[in-house]
Every structure is written in structure tokens, then in C-alpha cells.
Amino acid sequence: MFHVPGADDVLRGTLLHMSDSKALAHWLTHNPAGRHLAARFVAGEDLDAAIAAVRTLNDGGLMATLDHLGERVTRAEEATAAAAEYVTILDRLHDTGVDSNVSLKLTQMxxxxxxxLCLENLLRVLKQAQAIGQFVRLDMESSRHTQDILDVFAEVWAHGYRNCGIVLQAYLHRTERDVEWAIELGCRVRLCKGAYAEPPSVAFAEKHDTDANFVKLARKLLEGQLYPGLATHDPHIISEVKSWNFATSAFEFQMLYGVRPELQRQLAGEGYRVRAYVPFGSDWYAYFMRRLAERPANLIFFLTQLKDALPSHHSS
Ligand SMILES: Cc1cc2nc3c(=O)[nH]c(=O)nc-3n(C[C@H](O)[C@H](O)[C@H](O)COP(=O)(O)OP(=O)(O)OC[C@H]3O[C@@H](n4cnc5c(N)ncnc54)[C@H](O)[C@@H]3O)c2cc1C
Structure with missing residues (x-):
């Protein structure tokens, strides 16, 4: 069957392709109005701001995972500095005692x-995490990187690191096999729908197929007893998962900082374990564009705010 793209699909695809633009990234991240708008999804530009956001979440009964924004790094020094930054973050989490682990991207390493180089950088972070009893989640990136990310993960697993988990994306055709692989290995998985522009050869074109696959794979992970992180804001999926009546200690819901915060607090109030993904740093452009693409209404809101925030030009 052919998938006929609607206006939302076109907008989503355009935003995701724009997320690669270095020129737009430079313009938006250096624009005070852009920085102001990103604050909806990004906890701040430095670690102090991120720790303060985590404390507020903890006070509301939520756990966190900190992401120091950055991806697709092209210089070795940058990757090594990113690993060093994660070591600093882990130390701060230890010193402050806030309830948060960390998430990172292997293209940042x-x-x-x-x-x-990536393996050495990741091992440096994992070693420090292990020393202080911390957990490191490897975010999943575009399908171009899926196998490499899983291979690097398998390598650190073979080195004996068990304080590390992966992310699998329900929109990929391959993911059911990857879920089975993860269950066999016994590693922890965050399941999400997937946030990148992918062709129909690798990913479901229809959203309802991705949603159905998410439900199916969530059930498999729960039955596999991997303490999965079910990363979604989708109210239908959340009610379905709740209706299965697995012990609340058997999994956690995970949601993004700034997205449906009232739902996050509500679930925590009902006794579910809920973790908020808290990104921080100045390299927020690609992350921000993926958040706009997920919900076209965000774009309307963003453009209205941008118009109000930019200096007006009067023509005579
Ligand atoms: C904790 C966490 C970690 C993630 N890690 C990864 C990763 O490593 N790799 C990856 O590819 N993707 C990752 N994602 C993103 C994920 O793949 C989806 O793109 C994103 O979560 C939107 O899908 P959804 O399941 O919320 O469902 P959708 O069906 O897209 O949305 C359901 C509802 O949630 C709300 N919503 C969803 N997104 C937004 C938004 N941006 N702004 C406002 N409201 C919104 C809306 O009310 C929407 O109707 C992660 C998501 C979460 C929550």
C-alpha cells in the first residue's frame, strides 16, 4: 500500500531536514529570541541550571536523566571534551545526591x-559511572547509526559493564529482533517511537503502525523483565500499559522535560515511576527541531513567539 503524505508529514519531514542545517543552527542559537523559545524544552545552558531543574523535578516525585546536548561531533577533541563533561556531570550528581542518571549520544563521543575513539570515550564515562553506582543510557540516533550503536554497546557489555542500557525505536522494522536480542542479553532498554526522518524501507510510514509496534514491544520487554523505560507521552499507550497491571516497580515511564509535565506529575502521584529526560547546554538546535517536528502545533506557537520577540521593522 502507498502512503500518501499529509500536510503534517510534509512539515515534519521539512523540520527534520532543517535540523541538519548548520547555518540555521548558528542563527537560532545566537538569537536571544531563539534561546528564549528553546527554554521550553531545554533546562538551561549550564550544569547548575540543569541540577536546579532536576531538584525541582525530584521535589515533584520525578526521577531524571541528564543529557548534555551535542551530537554528530566531527573533531576528536570535541568528542573527548564531551566525555570529560559527562565525567564532571556524574561527579556533580554524586556530590549533590539528586535523583538522576545520564543519557548520551555516541555520535557525541x-x-x-x-x-x-568513541569506545574509549564511552569507557571513560562508564568507568566513572560504575565507581559511583550510576547508570548511563545510550540514546538511539538515525538508522544510519543503529547497528554501530548496538555494536559499541555489545562491546562495553562484553567488557563487563552492566551499568549501561540502550534505546530502541518502535518505528524501525528491525526493532522487534533487537528487542529479542536485548532480552536474551539481559540489558535494560528504553523504548521510544523514534524521532528521525527515516525512509519507508527501514521504518513504518504510518504512525498507527509505529504506535501498534510500540505496544507490542512494550509488552515483550515487560514480560522479559528488563525493567524497561517506556518513553512516550501518548495517552492511549499509557492507559494500555497501565491496564496490564505489571508491578509499578517493574518499569518506568519516561517523558521529555517540558512535554506534558502535568501528566508526568499525575502518573508519579498514582505511584508509577516516572523519569524526565532533561537536556541542557548550548548545542540545542537539532534537539529543539526534533521537538518541533513531533508536534506541528509547536511550530505555530514558536513562530508566534518569534514574531513577538524579534525587533519590528516599520516600512513607510
Ligand atoms: C524520555 C525520552 C527519551 C527519548 N529518547 C529518544 C532516543 O534516544 N532516540 C529517538 O529517536 N527518540 C527519542 N525520544 C523521542 C521519541 O522517539 C518520540 O519522538 C517522542 O517521544 C514523541 O513520541 P510520543 O511517544 O510522545 O508520541 P506522539 O504520538 O508523537 O505524541 C503523543 C502526544 O504527546 C504529546 N507530545 C509528543 N511530543 C511532543 C512535543 N515535542 N511537544 C509537545 N507535545 C508533544 C502530544 O500531546 C501528543 O499528542 C525520546 C522520548 C522520550 C520521552
Whole structure:
């Protein structure tokens, strides 16, 4: 069957392609109005702001995972600095005692430069995390990187690191097999729908197929007893998962900072474990564009705010 793209699909695709633009990234991240708008999804530009956001979430009964924004790094020094920054973050989490682990992207650790460099950087972070009893989640990126990310993960697993987990995306055709692989290995999985522009050869074109696959794979992960992180804001999926009556200690719901915060608090109030994904840093452009693409209404809101925030030009 052919998938006929609607206006939302076109907008989503355009925004996701724009998320690669270095020129737009430079313009928006250096624009005070842009920074103001990103604050809806980004906890701040430095670690102090991020820790303060985590404290507020903890006070509301939520756990957190900190993401120091950055991806697709092209210089080795940048990747090494990103790993060092994660070591600093882990130390701060330990010193402050806030309830948060960390999430990172392997392309930020140098995956596009050299697999060996990426592995060394990741091992540095994992070693520090292990020393302080912390957990590190490897975010999943575009399908171009899926196998490499899983391979690097398998390598650190073979090194004996068990304080590390992966993310699998329900929109990919391959993911059911990856879920089975993860269950066999016994590693922790965050399941999400998937946030990148992917062709129909690798991913479901219809949203309802992705949603159905999410439900199916969530059930498999719960039955596999992997303490999965079910990362979605989708009210239908959340009610379905609740109706299965697994112990609330058997999994956690995960949601993004700034997205449906009232639902996050409500679920925590009902006794579910809820973790908020808290990104921070100045490299927020690609992350921000993916959030706009997920919900076209965000774009209307964003453009209205941008218009109000930019200096007006009067023509005579
Ligand atoms: C904790 C967490 C970690 C993630 N990690 C990854 C990852 O490693 N790799 C990856 O590819 N993707 C990741 N994602 C993103 C994910 O793949 C989806 O793109 C995103 O969560 C939107 O899908 P949804 O399940 O919320 O459902 P949707 O069906 O897209 O949305 C359901 C409802 O949620 C609300 N909503 C969803 N997104 C937004 C938004 N941006 N702004 C406002 N409201 C919104 C709306 O009310 C919408 O109707 C992560 C998501 C979460 C929550």
C-alpha cells in the first residue's frame, strides 16, 4: 500500500531536514529570541541550571536523566571534551545526591570519527559511572547509526559493564529482533517511537503502525523483565500499559522535560515511576527541531513567539 503524505508529514519531514542545517543552527542559537523559545524544552545552558531543574523535578516525585546536548561531533577533541563533561556531570550528581542518571549520544563521543575513539570515550564515562553506582543510557540516533550503536554497546557489555542500557525505536522494522536480542542479553532498554526522518524501507510510514509496534514491544520487554523505560507521552499507550497491571516497580515511564509535565506529575502521584529526560547546554538546535517536528502545533506557537520577540521593522 502507498502512503500518501499529509500536510503534517510534509512539515515534519521539512523540520527534520532543517535540523541538519548548520547555518540555521548558528542563527537560532545566537538569537536571544531563539534561546528564549528553546527554554521550553531545554533546562538551561549550564550544569547548575540543569541540577536546579532536576531538584525541582525530584521535589515533584520525578526521577531524571541528564543529557548534555551535542551530537554528530566531527573533531576528536570535541568528542573527548564531551566525555570529560559527562565525567564532571556524574561527579556533580554524586556530590549533590539528586535523583538522576545520564543519557548520551555516541555520535557525541566520536562515533562518526572513529569507532575506537568513541569506545574509549564511552569507557571513560562508564568507568566513572560504575565507581559511583550510576547508570548511563545510550540514546538511539538515525538508522544510519543503529547497528554501530548496538555494536559499541555489545562491546562495553562484553567488557563487563552492566551499568549501561540502550534505546530502541518502535518505528524501525528491525526493532522487534533487537528487542529479542536485548532480552536474551539481559540489558535494560528504553523504548521510544523514534524521532528521525527515516525512509519507508527501514521504518513504518504510518504512525498507527509505529504506535501498534510500540505496544507490542512494550509488552515483550515487560514480560522479559528488563525493567524497561517506556518513553512516550501518548495517552492511549499509557492507559494500555497501565491496564496490564505489571508491578509499578517493574518499569518506568519516561517523558521529555517540558512535554506534558502535568501528566508526568499525575502518573508519579498514582505511584508509577516516572523519569524526565532533561537536556541542557548550548548545542540545542537539532534537539529543539526534533521537538518541533513531533508536534506541528509547536511550530505555530514558536513562530508566534518569534514574531513577538524579534525587533519590528516599520516600512513607510
Ligand atoms: C524520555 C525520552 C527519551 C527519548 N529518547 C529518544 C532516543 O534516544 N532516540 C529517538 O529517536 N527518540 C527519542 N525520544 C523521542 C521519541 O522517539 C518520540 O519522538 C517522542 O517521544 C514523541 O513520541 P510520543 O511517544 O510522545 O508520541 P506522539 O504520538 O508523537 O505524541 C503523543 C502526544 O504527546 C504529546 N507530545 C509528543 N511530543 C511532543 C512535543 N515535542 N511537544 C509537545 N507535545 C508533544 C502530544 O500531546 C501528543 O499528542 C525520546 C522520548 C522520550 C520521552
Amino acid at each position: 566520536g562515533l562518526d570519527i572513529s569507532r575506537q
